[in-house]
Amino acid sequence: MFIATWREPYFAETPVLIESDDWGPGGDYQAERLRNLLGSLATTRDSRGRCAVLTADVVLAVPDVAKIQDDADNRYFRKRLDTDFPEIFEAMRSGMTQGTFVPQLHGLEHLNGEAFAKLLGDGDSRLNDARAHADWWDWESLDSPLQGHYVDGSQLPTTPIAENKARDIVETAGRLFIEMFGQPTLTTVAPCYLWGDAIEACWREQRITAIQTAGYRCLGRDGNGKYFADPTLIRCGERNQYDQVYLVRNVMFEPTDGKHTPDSAYAEALAARRQALPLTISTHKYNFTRSDTQCRDSIAGLQQLLSRICTTLPHVRFLASPELAEWLNGNRNEITNRFNGETWQGLSQASQYRKVGAFLYRLYYRHPKLAWIAYLSGLIFPAWFVCATSTRDS
Numbered sequence: 537m538f539i540a541t542w543r544e545p546y547f548a549e550t551p552v553l554i555e556s557d558d559w560g561p562g563g564d565y566q567a568e569r570l571r572n573l574l575g576s577l578a579t580t581r582d583s584r585g586r587c588a589v590l591t592a593d594v595v596l597a598v599p600d601v602a603k604i605q606d607d608a609d610n611r612y613f614r615k616r617l618d619t620d621f622p623e624i625f626e627a628m629r630s631g632m633t634q635g636t637f638v639p640q641l642h643g644l645e646h647l648n649g650e651a652f653a654k655l656l657g658d659g660d661s662r663l664n665d666a667r668a669h670a671d672w673w674d675w676e677s678l679d680s681p682l683q684g685h686y687v688d689g690s691q692l693p694t695t696p697i698a699e700n701k702a703r704d705i706v707e708t709a710g711r712l713f714i715e716m717f718g719q720p721t722l723t724t725v726a727p728c729y730l731w732g733d734a735i736e737a738c739w740r741e742q743r744i745t746a747i748q749t750a751g752y753r754c755l756g757r758d759g760n761g762k763y764f765a766d767p768t769l770i771r772c773g774e775r776n777q778y779d780q781v782y783l784v785r786n787v788m789f790e791p792t793d794g795k796h797t798p799d800s801a802y803a804e805a806l807a808a809r810r811q812a813l814p815l816t817i818s819t820h821k822y823n824f825t826r827s828d829t830q831c832r833d834s835i836a837g838l839q840q841l842l843s844r845i846c847t848t849l850p851h852v853r854f855l856a857s858p859e860l861a862e863w864l865n866g867n868r869n870e871i872t873n874r875f876n877g878e879t880w881q882g883l884s885q886a887s888q889y890r891k892v893g894a895f896l897y898r899l900y901y902r903h904p905k906l907a908w909i910a911y912l913s914g915l916i917f918p919a920w921f922v923c924a925t926s927t928r929d930s
Contacts, residue, residue, distance in 0.1 A: 683728055781865060
């Protein structure tokens with residue numbers, strides 16, 4: 537426990553990332569919502585003058601319902617983000633040039649295409665809305681088990697897709713991503729956080745070197761639809777058997793769910809800063825694409841959160857996920873946005889004294905029993921002094 541915690545990465549600055557899943561095909565109105573969000577991010581600058589940047593985990597395609605229905609064999613066909621949803625794609629390209637939008641791969645789709653086509657052909661009632669609209673794209677309206685990409689959720693419990701099919705899907709996604717955005721994706725996050733070892737191996741074959749997580753990995757859903765995880769806990773900087781590094785979201789800002797506010801997210805940001813961790817904000821697309829009011833409130837809340845972080849925490853550095861991944865993988869001389877060519881000074885590792893304080897904070901937050909022992913023994917007082925003074929050594 538102690539050795540593993542000490543070997544984790546510790547940052548002198550305050551890296552701030554915004555990871556946002558599910559951007560991709562949708563109604564044209566979503567292009568304007570995205571522009572408004574990116575325009576807001578452009579107004580907030582870090583200690584080096586860089587604007588806030590959205591790591592947008594992109595869905596590359598949706599089912600072509602009309603073609604699937606017209607096919608006698610119920611084969612799967614797709615509509616592509618770049619060619620079939622040009623308004624949204626152009627908003628993304630504009631954000632890339634501006635430096636506020638960095639795309640990464642979420643999935644070829646946000647569903648299991650083969651299972652979707654079969655259910656459509658079978659007349660399954662869960663796809664009635666899709667069946668009624670030839671131009672359907674709203675995968676978010678599907679029952680949750682049907683939204684998994686690397687599993688078949690048409691029946692519970694879910695089953696993982698065959699390895700050869702997974703390899704084809706990931707290879708196709710990697711190729712299309714480069715066609716659309718001009719650079720390979722270095723990181724990814726699985727739709728619904730559902731993936732396993734075989735998928736990680738496929739990602740590695742496509743030179744994906746880092747995996748975005750919420751601090752756990754889910755292999756599937758049981759007969760009641762409940763997620764089951766393995767591993768149940770992932771730390772930032774931890775590596776898997778393929779030497780891919782895990783990134784971890786530790787600041788939740790999903791206000792449309794009614795669970796998170798700028799204040800609750802800021803409290804999580806403070807805890808991460810005390811531990812010399814990156815502040816990785818999780819905020820899904822739906823916060824910005826539902827009602828006009830929800831979109832405005834979400835943009836305003838995110839702006840409030842970022843402004844508070846920038847004005848109260850030292851040495852804030854805005855980063856995109858692939859940039860943090862490159863730093864963790866040893867490229868520490870400079871930070872490069874590979875989608876528009878901008879470069880920034882590299883991050884620094886925490887000094888030894890700062891690391892000691894952050895190390896103690898990590899033990900305190902992660903191991904309540906250890907914290908109680910410190911309180912009962914009186915060791916909490918010297919530990920608190922180190923923690924309090926080490927944050928000034930940044």
